[in-house]
Amino acid sequence: MKLDSKIPSGPLEGKWEKHIMEGKLVNPANKRKYDIIIVGSGLAGSSAAATLGELGYKVKCFTFHDSPRRAHSIAAQGGINAAKNYQNDGDSVYRLFYDTIKGGDFRSREANVYRLAQVSANIIDQCAAQGVPFAREYGGLLANRSFGGAQVSRTFYARGQTGQQLLLGAYSALSRQVGLGTVELCANEEMLELVVVDGHAKGIITRNLNTGEISRHSAHAVVLGTGGYGNVFNLSTYARQSNVTAAWRAHRKGAAFANPCYTQIHPTCIPVSGDYQSKLTLMSESLRNDGRIWAPKKKGDKRPPSQIPEEERDYYLERKYPSFGNLAPRDISSRAAKEACDDGRGVGETGLGVYLDFSDAIKRLGADTIKERYGNLFDIYKEITDESAYEVPMRIYPAVHYTMGGLWVDYNLMSNLEGLFVMGEANFSDHGANRLGASALMQGLADGYFVLPYTIPHYLANLTASSAPSTDDQEFVKAEEAVKERTEKLLGNKGSKSVKSFHKRLGNIMWDHCGMARTKEKLEEAIKLIPELRKEFWADVRVPGEGKELNQSLESAGRVADFLELGELMCRDALAREESCGGHFREEHQYEDGEAKRDDENFAHVAAWEYKGEDQEPVRHTEELVYESVKFATRSYK
């Protein structure tokens, strides 16, 4: 497998412009001769579909949702970063670039991240012009706030619903193109197979979720913007339908999967309250500005928090990281909470929780100020737990909420499979081993509005064949048969256990073995457990209902089947990466004080896995990360 990142030569600052100048263009009259399939309608998918449709290409945009607006980008709360320097606080493209590289623990690709920082300012302009109601100052200019991992205020926001507003902006641009007829919207269609003809991605097979109809779609290029795979853990802050299927099907057809073990676990989520729980909810990182995190010093202390005296409380972040205290970064704060709970000092019914206590802040600032700052978050907390955080401390616990890994792409966002492009959270390229807050929205829109529309013409212009292959091609027939066979197998299985029960068990294995802290022993154990579970799934899963109509159990079964394969790959990747970096923490690789120990000499590379067949060991390939502009440095928060 060849992994050529195709990073342009020359100084970092000029790479993107040079690349644009050197790329081929497609003449306006010829654009309509090219069909492009876009799978996914989140920030990346909607923005790319709208932009390519507007340029004149024939675009089909697929989403398994009933409307593009349901994509999970909608749930992002905090904001979007951009190097506008509107605050006059010393921000610049280079500073945003450097913060992102450092935040990613020096495991992302320099040229990609620099480009991301360069186009970040255009995104804000674009969204404001679309009517996205960003927060404003009284004078009418845009407001900013601060986010983790940065010392400048560069985050733009729309209340606590920034993702919603940006997605609705992209959705409105997409809707305009659908109305004009340049984009065909295919809602309720789930991609279940990628079609590869002569080594090029040429189409997809989809199932209509409402009718069960399976259909073939061909194009000159296929673009995936299908999001992350955090639901492999079952419980996460992802929407319940978020899944890896499109990306995984592409992986099975030859696209390399890069850094699958890089997952981000957010420290402040509302803890699991029972076995029935379906979903975890994030409590914004901003709460840690005024809240103090603690756990009881005594094991198994079941007293209500108000009855635990000050000297019996362990403010463990303040104790371990005195200079950053409660604002220690996400990965570190998450691991520390886990340690306390593993030690038997967790709180709440399940013992998997710690306190985020505002009583000192309320004493110091008054309840009104706290309400003004965090009122909406306190309301959400009350809604879910029926507890008032003004009176008792919040209970929080870490939860999976983003995946930095994804399909491998080059500088053009094209995977190693020609003609297959991957954007947003579905690719691996920009966040290294840890993503900074407010950077996911930036990347999704950068890829869709400003990167892909410049890189895809170069691929299309080089195509020799003038038309997309016929859907009667043998490869389409084979792919469709594979989908039908799999569907029938799942429905005909008539086993004894529900899909959900398997998802839960897989989630438990992943969380225990490949979660916040990983060891060789546990990972090796998981690599044995997951294939066993997979075997059991195919032998004993029960999928009620029929294939020719809406069947949510069937949808879920296909997705869980793919998670059962991905989970094993994540463990293999975590096992092979003998170092700790960002969200990937191997207990064997830490400094005496418990800090993550990176190994730049041996692991400053991207690990990209090649699929070799069912129950075959995948092959690990590497792409060296060459830093021309920045130097490796250690992160310390003591």
Added chain:
Amino acid sequence: MNVKLRVWRQKNSETEGRFENYEAKNLNPNMSFLEMMDVVNEDLTDAGEEPIAFAHDCREGICGTCSCMIDGKPHGPEHGVATCQTYMRSFKDGDTITVEPFRATAFPIVKDLVTDRAAFDKIQQAGGFITVRTGAAPDANSIPIGKEIADLAMDAAACIGCGACVAACKNASAMLFVSAKAGQLNLLPQGQPEKDRRVLSMVAAMDEAGFGNCTNQYECSAACPKMISEEFISKLNRDFVGATVRNAVKAKAL
């Protein structure tokens, strides 16, 4: 706690539906309504029956997918929340809860509690946007917008497109939905050039999709999980009248 359920079951849009009775036992009051439904569905699956189809996704009240009519109220008894943010503690032990899909001609039933709300997308496609090419935007700070106007636009933009407004309305009108999107864009300076065209196109698309007329009773606003104000309906009416007059005059002049 235990509750009894009366749930609308309907195989597809062609077949007739009916209520079926189920029991949900040993519930934790801290469960969400949808988690209770998950439990019922697991029991049904284990018993070899087909689970109840219901729409859901983010389960944090923002995607607008979930859409149950609970005891005759869209999204259930609580104010300002979506179905997924309704918790079992809002009910009493032993309650009988009736669960139906959102009902409207423009939202045909797909199966059980799932409806097809593509009509909203059609309205959006007709005019719910500001025409701006990617890359053609001026610097964001070159268009100052007062905080009060920006905040008001944000109030309207908070709409999650769930359709509760339609389900709550005796006429199945989509006025609150349309007025929220049109209101957001019409309030902003960026939205002025297309204001008349937008309002006329969106209202025409709404009528074409089969939504009913508004008779100003504002059940929509009371049922809205984002508590969008009926004042946007007044604004839409004003904008519509203005657009119609200007359009008519222009037509004569030409």
